[in-house]
Amino acid sequence: xxxxxxxxxxxxxxxxxxxxxxxxxxxxxxxxxxxxxxxxxxxxxxxxxxxxxxxxxxxxxxxxxxxxxxxxxxxxxxxxxxxxxxxxxxxxxxxxxxxxxxxxxxxxxxxxxxxxxxxxxxxxxxxxxxxxxxxxxxxxxxxxxxxxx
Numbered sequence: 001x002x003x004x005x006x007x008x009x010x011x012x013x014x015x016x017x018x019x020x021x022x023x024x025x026x027x028x029x030x031x032x033x034x035x036x037x038x039x040x041x042x043x044x045x046x047x048x049x050x051x052x053x054x055x056x057x058x059x060x061x062x063x064x065x066x067x068x069x070x071x072x073x074x075x076x077x078x079x080x081x082x083x084x085x086x087x088x089x090x091x092x093x094x095x096x097x098x099x100x101x102x103x104x105x106x107x108x109x110x111x112x113x114x115x116x117x118x119x120x121x122x123x124x125x126x127x128x129x130x131x132x133x134x135x136x137x138x139x140x141x142x143x144x145x146x147x148x149x
Contacts, residue, residue, distance in 0.1 A: 025049035029061075042110060043067030056080055070107045075100025075141070085130050092130035096137045104145035 023031070029049040036044040047063025059081065064074040078097040085092035 025051065028059075040111065057083065066107070068107060068110055070104045070145075072103040072107045073100070074098060074102075082130070082135075089127050090130040091127055091133055093134045094136070096134060097140065098137065098142075099140045101139060101141070102143045102145075105147050 025048065029046040032049075033044045033046055036042070043066065045063075045065045045067060046061060047065075049059065049061050052058050052060055057080070059079045061077040061079070062075070064077065066072045076097075076099040078099075080094045080096075082092040082094050
């Protein structure tokens with residue numbers, strides 16, 4: 001019985017330690033907006049970011065909109081991190097689900113020549129990219145508008 005209590009205590013402490021190392025949703029959203037604009041020169045607006053812990057730990061980003069003439073919008077992005085990488089302050093995602101991505105050829109043209117620094121790790125927080133930062137990406141409800149609408 002004492003062994004089981006000790007194990008539960010260690011798990012609770014490990015979970016608390018991990019939570020203390022993760023940025024909260026609002027801070028993460030503002031940091032992502034600032035870095036996106038700094039690297040690409042295009043403004044970004046994020047509605048909300050929150051951590052969900054069940055059924056698996058994941059980061060949920062809702063209502064993403066780029067500030068441009070014809071904006072690229074995303075209803076929801078769900079990122080499932082590799083937990084082992086989080087302990088080492090590495091950005092590594094097992095899977096990313098993108099729901100409701102709406103883009104146009106005019107909006108995508110704004111990104112031409114803007115790829116400098118995209119592979120760099122975030123500027124703040126001591127985080128770095130893992131050797132393979134993303135294992136799988138899934139798109140649902142992808143809508144593309146060409147130049148004729």
